[in-house]
Amino acid sequence: MGAIKDGTISGTLPEAKVFAVHYPGYPSSTSRAVETLGGPEAITKVRSSQSNCLELRFRPEDPYSHPAFGELHRCSGFLLKISKKKFSADQNAVASSIMSKCLSKDATSSVPVPCDSESKEVEERNLPEIESTSSNKDKEVQMHKKMLINLYVDIVARVSEAYQFNGMVDYQHVLAVHxxxxxxxxxxxxxxxxxxxxxxxxxxxxxxxMLVPPIFSPKNIPEKLVLRPSGLLSSKKKQEAVVQNRWEMDIEPCIAIDFNIEEIPRKVNWEEHIPQGSAHWEWQTVLAKLFDERPIWHKHTLNQRLLEEGLHFGAHQLKRLLFRIAYYFATGPFRLFWIRKGYDPRKDSESRIYQTIDFRVPPPLRSFGNIDTTNELKDRWKEICAFQVFPSKNQTSFQVFDLVDDYIQEEIRKPIEQTTCT
Structure with missing residues (x-):
């Protein structure tokens, strides 16, 4: 046993190990707490099995009681037995010297030295003095003021494991039978x-x-939910990064819009705002002709065609030119493909040939020798669409119309079965 001084204790660490249960409540008694955990037999069974889950039922007599589950976690703690003893002020120094003497003997010897006999002598010398003053009330009050309380601690065992109840137990269904x-x-x-x-x-x-209600929640552990922002707000933010001229600020959102939007972006008369004969006029004219030739474009296919026309744009510059005459969906069968403004592929059955298809490189082929990450994807886009080389990315989106394969082209040219795209 060691005395507590200045918030610290000293003693010998025991070899015994126990486990703790962080009970999520205030039971009326220890026996009731053990009963809600299934009793000693259930606790022993859980401890002997490989399962690290301890079941708690707040009303074990009710089979419909919603259980809580405690998971086993490692911890480092001690089980302490705390006792207190009263000493008078003049005897406190004697007790302190005895305890320090015992602790010094314990430190030099591997076997703990019992100090009960010496502590009993102090108690026997102290208690009669307290009892003798009981006749006089004033002296008794004065004596109580002089008395000191010392706390002693025994380290009973090590707490190496603990069951923690982190699940949700905020509801309990009580049947009418009660x-x-x-x-x-x-x-x-x-x-x-x-x-x-x-x-x-x-x-x-x-x-x-007795009708048991359906499950209140499919989850037992609370989780943080990240709500997806509105598609209109994200579209506006992306468009603000592209806009540079005042007239471009009046263009309605056309970047990453929702596929279920009622009305698509209307056509913009860019000819009224760009000086004729300027470089921007020539670039915009080339893009407009490409969208007249084909209403929906994959960005890599579009880059390839622009290179054939002798034009090379950076990513930001190309997006600025495109959002004046085109838009793209964030989801759906035409996601991330640039679509001519004023054209709604959802209402045109011929647009089915421009839908997207994803290709994932199998794991055994991801380190294949033909994959050269130093070359840009757009420089080899034709070879990739013709199935001559592997894509440099593990997952790539293609446009069905761009794939050079007889079977695929034959399939997309078959007669129409539905008139709209949903």
């Missing part, structure tokens, strides 16, 4: 005389229909 049956009987006594003998409902009044 209600007062007598009150229901009194109600029926008042109602039955109005009917013929036997009553309208010939059932046992004590029989109750």
């Amino acid at each position: 209600g007062d049956v007598a009150r229901r009987k009194r109600r029926w006594v008042e109602v039955e005389p109005r009917f013929e003998k036997g009553g309208l409902i010939d059932i046992d009044l004590e029989d109750l229909m």
Whole structure:
């Protein structure tokens, strides 16, 4: 046993190990807490099995009680036995010297030295003095003021594991079986005389229909939810990064819009705002002709065509030119493909040939020799669409129309089965 001084204790660490249960409540007694955990047999069974889950039922007598589950976690703690002893002020110094003497002997010896005999002598010398002053009230109060309380601690065992209940137990379903049956009987006594003998409902009044509610929540552990922002807001933010001229600020959102939007972006008369004969006029004219040739473009295919025309744009510059005459969906079968403004592929059955298809490189082929990450994807886009080389990315989106394959082209040219795209 060691005395607590300045918030610290000293003693010998025991070899015994125990586990703790962080009980999520205030039980009426220890026996009730053990009962809600299934009793000693259930706890022993959990400890001997490989399962690290301890079940807790707040009402073990009710089979419909919603259980809580405690998971086993490693911890480093000690089980302490704390006791207190009273000493008078003049005897406190003697007790302190005895304890320090015992601790010094314990430090030099591997076997703990018992100090009970010496501490008992101090108690025997102290207690009679306290009892002798009981006759005089003033002296008794004065003596109590001089008394000091010392705390002693025994390290009983090590706490190496603990069960923690981190799940949600904020609800409990209580069946009507716990209600007062007598009150229901009194109600029926008042109602039955109005009917013929036997009553309208010939059932046992004590029989109750026990309907267990559906699961309240599919999750036991609370999780943080990250709500997806509105597609319109994200579209506006992306467009603000592209806009540079005042007239471009009036263009409606056309970048990463929702596929279920009612009206698509309208056509913009860019000819009224760009000086004719300027470089921007020539670039915009080339893009407009490409979208007249084909209403939907994959960005890599579009880059390839612009290179054939002798034009090379950076990513930001190309997006600025495109958002004046085109838009793209964030989701759907045409996601991330640039679509000519004023054209709605959802209402045109011919647009099915421009839909997207994803290709994922199998894991065994991801380190294949033909994959050269030093070359840009757009420089080899034709070879990739012709299945001559592997894509440099593990997942790539293609436009069905761009794939050079006889079977694919034959399939997309088959007769139309539905007139709209949903």
